Amino acid sequence: MASDRRIRTAKSGCHWTSAELLDYSITILPCDVPAFFNSKPSSDPHHSEFLTKENGEDINDHLTRDLAKLLYLASSAPNVATVDIFAVTFLSHLRYTSETRYISIWKELPLTMCGEETYAKPDVYLSDSSSSILMLLQEDKTVKNTSDVEEKAKLPRLKEMIIPGIVMHGTAPAFYLILDTEELSEAVILGRPPTIKTVVKEYIPEVLRMDKQTSEGMMPLDNRVIIVKCYEAFKRLIPADSFFE
Numbered sequence: 001m002a003s004d005r006r007i008r009t010a011k012s013g014c015h016w017t018s019a020e021l022l023d024y025s026i027t028i029l030p031c032d033v034p035a036f037f038n039s040k041p042s043s044d045p046h047h048s049e050f051l052t053k054e055n056g057e058d059i060n061d062h063l064t065r066d067l068a069k070l071l072y073l074a075s076s077a078p079n080v081a082t083v084d085i086f087a088v089t090f091l092s093h094l095r096y097t098s099e100t101r102y103i104s105i106w107k108e109l110p111l112t113m114c115g116e117e118t119y120a121k122p123d124v125y126l127s128d129s130s131s132s133i134l135m136l137l138q139e140d141k142t143v144k145n146t147s148d149v150e151e152k153a154k155l156p157r158l159k160e161m162i163i164p165g166i167v168m169h170g171t172a173p174a175f176y177l178i179l180d181t182e183e184l185s186e187a188v189i190l191g192r193p194p195t196i197k198t199v200v201k202e203y204i205p206e207v208l209r210m211d212k213q214t215s216e217g218m219m220p221l222d223n224r225v226i227i228v229k230c231y232e233a234f235k236r237l238i239p240a241d242s243f244f245e
Helices: 018-023 033-037 045-052 062-076 080-093 182-190 210-216 221-235
Strands: 026-030 101-105 109-113 116-120 124-128 133-139 160-169 172-181 198-203
Touching: 018 026, 033 198, 033 221, 045 062, 045 221, 062 080, 080 101, 080 124, 080 133, 080 160, 172 210, 172 221
Parallel strands: 026 198, 133 160
Antiparallel strands: 101 124, 109 116, 124 133, 160 172, 172 198
């Protein structure tokens, strides 16, 4: 068997492309609702105004009204700032946070790749009181330095774990369940291909107009109802804080 002579170089996480997925035998597997969520998504009744009033000015609750305004900004002028601010506010509205769970943005997470120190810099991430990562969220920047920080959020070293992730195309999400194994981590650190394949599950909400899914995002109410249900179901897939202790 011919040896793998491809030269791999260190890249920050935000600069990974399909080439890195191929290098490290990572496959994206599109899933339907049962295969991804293991249950039927349903919405929490406390979202009622957000799901029934498309015009933010018609919403009575001021926090929900502010959320609707941020949704409009992130949909009409999507960029890192508008999408991330909406994402943080929206996840808080959906109660992804708690007394022991926190949302942070734009923090460099140390990453060793090909024997060199680089970083991953998610737009938004959910962490617990021990600074362990529970979920990652990234704006899809294709649609248009190593840091020595004192308090480093970290991915715990386990034999195998599932990391929930979201990629935002404006306000249209794609949900992922990322299988991170010890072998994959070592392969990235050493810059060599792993001996086993890694499968990442993907679910894209099935809105009525899939051809306009990314351009419409959550602005139309029918899309909004479906996507909020998906976020609620996805929240149940985030591991308990004790999972990392």
